[in-house]
Amino acid sequence: MIEVDVKGLSCPIPVVKTKQAMENNPKDTISVLIDSNVSRENVTRLAESKKYSVNSQQAAGEECKLILTPPA
Amino acid sequence: MKNIFSSRCGIIIVGGLVGIIAALLQYFGNPANMGICVACFERDIAGALGLHRAAVVQYLRPEIMGFVLGAFVAAFLAGEYKPRGGSSPLIRFFLGMFAMIGALVFLGCPWRALLRLAGGDGNAIIGILGLIAGIFIGIQFLKRGFSLGRAYAQAKASGWIMPAFMLALFLLLVFKVQFAEGGPIFFSEKGPGSQYAPIFVSLVAGLVIGTLAQRSRFCTMGAFRDVMLTKDFHLISGVASLLVFAFVLNFILGQFNPGFAGQPVAHTNHLWNFLGMALAGLAFALAGGCPGRQLFLSGEGDADAGVFVVGMIVGAGFAHNFALASSPQGTTAFGPIAVVIGLVFCLVIGFSMLQRAK
Numbered sequence: 446m447i448e449v450d451v452k453g454l455s456c457p458i459p460v461v462k463t464k465q466a467m468e469n470n471p472k473d474t475i476s477v478l479i480d481s482n483v484s485r486e487n488v489t490r491l492a493e494s495k496k497y498s499v500n501s502q503q504a505a506g507e508e509c510k511l512i513l514t515p516p517a
Numbered sequence: 518m519k520n521i522f523s524s525r526c527g528i529i530i531v532g533g534l535v536g537i538i539a540a541l542l543q544y545f546g547n548p549a550n551m552g553i554c555v556a557c558f559e560r561d562i563a564g565a566l567g568l569h570r571a572a573v574v575q576y577l578r579p580e581i582m583g584f585v586l587g588a589f590v591a592a593f594l595a596g597e598y599k600p601r602g603g604s605s606p607l608i609r610f611f612l613g614m615f616a617m618i619g620a621l622v623f624l625g626c627p628w629r630a631l632l633r634l635a636g637g638d639g640n641a642i643i644g645i646l647g648l649i650a651g652i653f654i655g656i657q658f659l660k661r662g663f664s665l666g667r668a669y670a671q672a673k674a675s676g677w678i679m680p681a682f683m684l685a686l687f688l689l690l691v692f693k694v695q696f697a698e699g700g701p702i703f704f705s706e707k708g709p710g711s712q713y714a715p716i717f718v719s720l721v722a723g724l725v726i727g728t729l730a731q732r733s734r735f736c737t738m739g740a741f742r743d744v745m746l747t748k749d750f751h752l753i754s755g756v757a758s759l760l761v762f763a764f765v766l767n768f769i770l771g772q773f774n775p776g777f778a779g780q781p782v783a784h785t786n787h788l789w790n791f792l793g794m795a796l797a798g799l800a801f802a803l804a805g806g807c808p809g810r811q812l813f814l815s816g817e818g819d820a821d822a823g824v825f826v827v828g829m830i831v832g833a834g835f836a837h838n839f840a841l842a843s844s845p846q847g848t849t850a851f852g853p854i855a856v857v858i859g860l861v862f863c864l865v866i867g868f869s870m871l872q873r874a875k
Binding site for chain 1 (some may be wrong): 597658751805
């Protein structure tokens with residue numbers, strides 16, 4: 446699993462970093478650590494446009510982890 | 518909880534409402550093709566506070582206050598109010614300054630560029646092309662790992678400052694405080710600064726837009742950026758909706774006058790219309806939001822966005838004190854030089870803040 450930590454990064458860096466992780470590791474599941482609703486919405490929209498399945502897990506405090514699984 | 522405003526349908530409705538409200542604000546008294554202009558209105562605020570003495574552009578615009586306060590309330594109710602900061606504040610201040618200078622060489626922020634186009638001003642097309650060019654350059658940096666760094670949680674009080682500042686400006690407007698004979702607060706007696714919708718109308722318009730934009734993440738720079746960066750047409754559908762609804766309402770209200778020459782608060786110098794907006798677009802792209810979005814973020818408690826806003830207001834002071842801002846007669850001698858300096862500044866920041874992409 447590839448981990449991407451975008452906590453505290455403002456738009457559009459979370460999307461850019463997630464997109465790069467997808468392009469560099471097209472077959473891998475990607476875990477994105479997020480701490481804002483805006484980033485969650487934007488990363489989710491990117492993942493859905495690339496046909497990844499998105500699974501949200503609550504992490505510590507206001508943080509959440511998005512598990513992005515590539516299309517089979 | 519699903520945020521309906523951040524859906525495709527939501528952003529189209531929000532963009533359309535912004536277009537309608539902007540056209541109505543012009544109808545109720547705001548300057549032509551300037552129903553809403555974040556750069557112009559922050560410049561008017563700078564003038565009212567005496568940070569510049571251009572007598573025709575001085576007014577405390579309630580729309581700006583409404584943007585911040587509306588976003589503050591919306592974020593608070595949605596549990597998204599989060600004081601944060603520390604992502605290269607000083608760089609953001611200067612990006613805000615140069616963004617304002619670029620916008621004032623063109624005579625409008627991206628919002629007004631769209632509204633000028635919706636009012637028939639052909640020069641706006643050149644400005645929007647410049648904006649897109651600036652954003653395109655910004656994207657090249659983003660793709661190569663540009664980042665202003667992480668923001669961290671800050672003390673609760675840090676997030677109250679911008680809403681409180683805006684509330685203070687509103688009180689100064691309502692009570693028309695005079696600090697000295699003929700001194701601040703200044704209010705224009707002629708020119709664009711003397712043209713405004715009733716205070717209550719402007720404030721409510723600002724609050725409504727601030728609330729909707731906070732929920733929908735409306736951003737004019739982000740709209741063009743996302744199309745070029747990730748082929749994401751989400752935000753641009755809101756921008757297109759703004760343009761269409763403002764155009765239709767302008768047409769109905771008799772506010773549509775197509776042409777290039779003699780357009781209200783505009784000039785026809787294509788080169789500097791293009792490059793002025795290219796500078797603004799690049800600065801917005803590096804800072805991660807158009808001037809409207811920076812206001813909404815500052816209402817959410819984002820101190821870095823607040824610093825950008827203050828940078829824009831100070832930049833407006835410089836723009837007029839140093840005779841950089843254009844007028845309907847055209848650009849000034851020094852405006853273009855300042856645009857070049859701004860572009861160099863942005864490029865240096867862009868190149869110096871590349872992190873190795875992992």
